[in-house]
């Protein structure tokens with residue numbers, strides 16, 4: 361059985377391409393005049409200039425720490441369980457109380473805590489599920505990496521000094 365070509369035939373005007381070219385050149389010239397003479401740009405000079413994102417924007421994860429630089433995470437696995445993308449992997453162990461003199465007693469600690477940012481859909485479920493306010497999503501949207509391995513955040517990376525979305529950056 362043969363196929364039926366239902367596409368419309370090009371008109372002579374469309375075939376010439378010249379009207380479409382002129383329209384494109386008019387837009388380019390308009391943008392050039394706006395930018396060069398009136399300094400009106402639709403783009404910004406990133407990274408010198410940055411856009412203000414909403415406080416609700418969900419960016420790179422981090423794990424909050426207490427004054428003793430001990431992670432607030434108690435390795436309860438709630439975030440790993442709730443994660444729809446299966447991108448959190450935790451290995452737990454016992455935590456000695458004397459290693460945490462400033463915080464509340466924490467019975468468990470994460471020995472390893474990995475988040476695969478390439479699988480993450482930044483839904484924020486982990487942040488909502490955490491009973492210790494340990495895992496949080498920051499306002500940081502600069503997530504570019506040069507290899508897949510670099511996109512797997514380990515505990516040291518997650519414990520770096522960052523601010524949450526509601527806090528001043």
Ligand code: SF4
Pocket residue numbers: 439442443444445446447448475479480481482483484485486487
């Ligand atoms: S933001 Fe969502 S997808 Fe990403 S780690 Fe948290 S729960 Fe998983």
Ligand code: SF4
Pocket residue numbers: 432433434435436437438439440450486489490491492493494495
């Ligand atoms: S980050 Fe929060 S939810 Fe996840 S294991 Fe640690 S304490 Fe539990």
